[in-house]
Amino acid sequence: MPNMCSTAENPPSPLPFQPNCLSIDLEVGLRSGRIQQLAAVRGDTGETVRFDRGDLAAALGHLDALADGCRFLIGHNFIHFDRPHLAAADPRLRLLALPVIDTLWLNPLAFPRHPYHHLVKHYQDGGLKRGQLNDPLLDAQLTLELFHDQYQALQQCQCATPELMLAWHWLTTFDQRLSGIHSFFTTLRRQLRPSDDEAQQAIARFLDGKGCRTQALQVTDDAAESHWSLAYALAWLSVAGGNSVLPPWVRHQFPGAGALIRRLRDLGCGQADCPWCSKHHDADKELQRWFGFAGFRPEPTGTDGRPLQQSIVEAALSGEHLLAILPTGTGKSLCYQIPALSRFEKTGALTVVISPLVALMADQVAGLRARGIDSCVAINGLLSTGSLHLRRAAGDRGDQRFRHGNRQTRCSPGDPRRHSRLTRKLSAGSRPRRP
Numbered sequence: 001m002p003n004m005c006s007t008a009e010n011p012p013s014p015l016p017f018q019p020n021c022l023s024i025d026l027e028v029g030l031r032s033g034r035i036q037q038l039a040a041v042r043g044d045t046g047e048t049v050r051f052d053r054g055d056l057a058a059a060l061g062h063l064d065a066l067a068d069g070c071r072f073l074i075g076h077n078f079i080h081f082d083r084p085h086l087a088a089a090d091p092r093l094r095l096l097a098l099p100v101i102d103t104l105w106l107n108p109l110a111f112p113r114h115p116y117h118h119l120v121k122h123y124q125d126g127g128l129k130r131g132q133l134n135d136p137l138l139d140a141q142l143t144l145e146l147f148h149d150q151y152q153a154l155q156q157c158q159c160a161t162p163e164l165m166l167a168w169h170w171l172t173t174f175d176q177r178l179s180g181i182h183s184f185f186t187t188l189r190r191q192l193r194p195s196d197d198e199a200q201q202a203i204a205r206f207l208d209g210k211g212c213r214t215q216a217l218q219v220t221d222d223a224a225e226s227h228w229s230l231a232y233a234l235a236w237l238s239v240a241g242g243n244s245v246l247p248p249w250v251r252h253q254f255p256g257a258g259a260l261i262r263r264l265r266d267l268g269c270g271q272a273d274c275p276w277c278s279k280h281h282d283a284d285k286e287l288q289r290w291f292g293f294a295g296f297r298p299e300p301t302g303t304d305g306r307p308l309q310q311s312i313v314e315a316a317l318s319g320e321h322l323l324a325i326l327p328t329g330t331g332k333s334l335c336y337q338i339p340a341l342s343r344f345e346k347t348g349a350l351t352v353v354i355s356p357l358v359a360l361m362a363d364q365v366a367g368l369r370a371r372g373i374d375s376c377v378a379i380n381g382l383l384s385t386g387s388l389h390l391r392r393a394a395g396d397r398g399d400q401r402f403r404h405g406n407r408q409t410r411c412s413p414g415d416p417r418r419h420s421r422l423t424r425k426l427s428a429g430s431r432p433r434r435p
């Protein structure tokens, strides 16, 4: 067994990683839904099987024979893609009874921090980055390589944050019908699945200081209903404040994950003694934190006599729908910059800003970057297609270059008239002018 917690003085054991598993990958016809190619590789012996054309039934027989003696199967998106196709092709396959580890599902836990893992298109569908298309044997081998890296990353996680691993072990193993995850976490933690009390206490300790105290209590009480959604929410919270975003496939397949993050960090409980809400839902404190100003502009004021800037920021921070109209030169930019920065830090949300002023976009991006906030980008119709693609992709994945703050999208109504394909622009707010 490799040493669990390696240090510079105590390096990891050089034992080879040879899991007793079979890594499987299928290529399935889009229209026919039939298996066109398949390949598999044993993690312990390196034996392979490959089918490109011919007798599929015979190939499935060889696949089943290769799985004999394996403790589990692995695959990338195996649970929702490969396994159902194998079961449809031949429900009598013995390998269908084996536990499964899906490397797609494990990846956001093992690599929550951008730039994630080099083999995974984390910001798209979570698929493998292939060197070439339609090579299932290569994909099966890449999956084994990814599994090895996930194992090592979670070994380190066990040393650094054992509470998080305990919570994941409990949250991801409510349904053990297909899952080999329980054995995986048991091996990594060297402990059986934790009790409900142990898990809920660990979740409560992990959430302490990472979100609203009132919401954290309720989320912990309801944790037994949240399963993988809370596991992914905890993974994101472990790196919150940087550039990481929940992978799109997680948001789609586990919508509860994003909802839990918003509930914990973006829904103020309104209780004055809640440390998170009194700090992060206070417009004055957010103004001071992001821009260093002691207070909002005293003029213009609203009908209640309070500064309009402050009322607008407070309404936006609390998620209200609002229409704000201010005279030129009275600090409009700050009204959307503070909520955008605050919401990105709390939940990783993208803010879309629409403006007809192309020159102002560049000015505002430069202003924010001068403050060390470079998680912003401007897109307009004057950019080349290549630059546009790079900037949009960076905005989609929360690129490392855009750290410290918000990602805002700015759309100019003037540009689509000239370039109908260019309808979105990523930009950011400017350094606010002061009186």
Ligand SMILES: [Zn+2]
Residues within 6 Å of the ligand: 212, 213, 214, 215, 268, 269, 270, 271, 274, 276, 277, 278
């Ligand atoms: Zn609160």
